[in-house]
Amino acid sequence: MLNxxxxxxxxxxxxxxxxxxxxAERAAVEAAAASHPAIAAELAAVVAALEGYALAHAVAPPPAMRARVLxxxxxxISTADASTDSGHASTGPTPAIGLRADIDALAHAGATAPTLLGQRPAPLATSSARSPLALAASVALLLSLLGNAYLYNRWHETDTTLVALQGDQTRLASANTVLQREASAAQSQNEMLRDEHVRVVALAGTPAAPQARGRVxxxxxxxxxxxxxxxxxPLPAGKQYQLWALHNGKPVDAGLMPLDATSGLLPMKPIAAAQAFAVTIEPVGGSATPTMPIQAMGTVVM
Amino acid sequence: MSETLPVTLPPAAEAALVQRLRERDETALSEFYDRYSAALYGVILRIVKKEEEAEDVLQEALIKIWNSFAGYDAGKGRLYTWVLNITRNLSIDKIRSRQHRVGNRTDGLDDSYAALTQAAPTTFRPEHIGLREITQQLIPEQREIIDLLYFEGFTQSEAAEQLNLPLGTVKTRARTAIKVLSKIIR
Structure with missing residues (x-):
């Protein structure tokens, strides 16, 4: 037992x-922290204290460093990607290749770049022989390359955002279509329910299925x-409910209830006249004549 | 000391940045730089003490963070904890290799440590309120230990040897110092 x-x-x-x-000892500490909350809490406090101490020393790098480092x-990282994973690199748009080359060139120029930007004076002595014009041209080229790198980044960000927005728009449009379809179905059902001609037939379970309830x-x-x-x-496997209209004592097929029907009003076959409706259990696909016993039944009140 | 905590990202923003880095989104690097460079650069500078080397280490750290990002497990801790460890290790490696070169010519750790402490860090200015608070509350012996352990990368045994103290004393001082830090930070 650990104390x-x-x-x-x-x-x-x-x-x-x-x-x-x-x-190995790191793993042992992690295991101890995982099984003892008190150790985990102490460890978190120690880590946070040292992080806080580190943060207290925060110093913003000189602004010029940002473009150089990035x-x-x-x-x-892009040359590493290109050498290890050329397929990934080829997914980029073609203009990127030229810019990549620029950025690579910039990286190779890295040894001289800081000198030209005036950050490190030492090598200047050796470059005094170069003409000022060439120096100015190099500076201009470097600035242009930095600008390219910056613009490339901005362009890439904008492009990504645009693709994301287009994806969102497509999703919204299809969601809208679904909603419209559902709304129009609901509206037609609503109209039907409010129609004074519509008869509501309450189906009650027979002794074969006392719990059954439904409405036609x-x-x-x-x-x-x-x-x-x-x-x-619920039905046993291989069976399906079938609705029958009884007209003058004769059953007329009014259609099958879908097997996966879970809710709402299901449209059935049109029926010219009926005095009653009944539900039976039939093999999947339905039958020409009802199989006894009837599961639920109700009469039409005219 | 809110101004000394620039990297306390809201969890959602940190998760979004992590997600982009995981998806190898190169544009996430500039956001990462903007949010974390000051916190990391300060530590690097405190360790390597030279601006040119600090820039190199910052660059190496970003590359390492990018290349090994698959190894970051958000369940094990904040992004800052992970990147800080990488950055601090790279910085300490840097001064170790420098000490090694020096050590070939002289006598090793003791001399180079003396050289490091004598070379006044000209670029390092403890002007943060948080740091001033900390220096006021840590007694000099505690600060000496914590700096040796955290910024010079000494082990506790090396620190004991360096300061000519029993290992137990070093351990106690380190623990007390961290407790004090913990209180200030909370």
Whole structure:
């Protein structure tokens, strides 16, 4: 059993945070922290304290350093990418190649660049023989290359943003289409329900399926039939509910309820006239005549 | 000391930056530079003490961060913790290799440490309020230990040898110093 207080005071956590432990001991500290919350909390406090101390020393680099460092880094990582993963490089747009070359050239010019920018005086003595014109031209070239690198970055950022926005727009448009379709379906159902001709037929479970409940909406003027399938019991595999209209004592096929029907009004086959509706269980695909027993039934009140 | 904490990104912004770096989005590097360069450069400068070398190390650090980004596990800690470790290690490697070169000509660690402490860091100005607070609250012996361990990359045993103190004393001082820091930072 690990003595937690002793462990905390052993100085091991400080060694861990200062990075002086070999890998195996690092792993042991991580394991101890993972299984003892008190150790984890102490370790986090030690790490945060040292980070705070580091942050207290923050110094902004000279502004001119930004372009130098970023373009050198970009040049190095892109040459590394090009040599290890040429397929990745070729996904970039063609103008990038010229700019890459510029940036590479800039990186190679790195040895002389700081001198020309006046940051490091030492090598100037040897370059005094060069004509001032050439020096000015080099400076102009460097500035132009830095400008290219900067503009390339900006262009790349804008391009990425544009692609993202176009993707968003496509998604919104298709979401909108779906919503419109759903709204128009809901509206037509709503109109049907409010139509005074529509008869609502409550289906009640028979002794074969006492829990079964459903409602049929039947419009004798337009012959439209809908069923609200919410309350039908789950079916065994290979079976499907079929709706029948009973007209003058004879069953007429009113259509199959979709197997995956979960909610809402389901449009069924048009029926010219009916005095009652009934639901039976049939093999998937339906039957020409109903299979007894009837599961649920209701009469049309005229 | 809010102005000394420029890298405390809102978690969502940090996660977004991490995501872009993970997707090898090169434009994320400039954002990374803008947010983290001051925090990293200050540490580098404090360790290597020369501006030209500090620039080289900053550049190496960015390349290393980019190349090994797959190794960053956001579940194990903040981005800053990870990049700070990389940067500090590179900086210490830099002075170690320099000490090694010096050491070939002279007698090694002791002399080069003396040389380092004598060479006044001309570019390093402790003008942050946070740093002033810290220097006021850490007693000199604690600060000496913590700087030796954190900025010179000494192990606790090396520090004990350097300061001619028992290892236990070094450990206690280091712990106390970190406790004091912890209180100031909280």
């Amino acid at each position: 937690i207080q002793e462990y905390i005071e052993s100085g091991r956590l400080e060694q861990f945070a200062l990075g002086e432990l070999p890998a 373009s050198n880094v970009l040049a190095q 909406f039947f419009d004798p003027s337009t012959h439209r039939v809908f069923i609200d399938a919410k309350q039908m019991p």
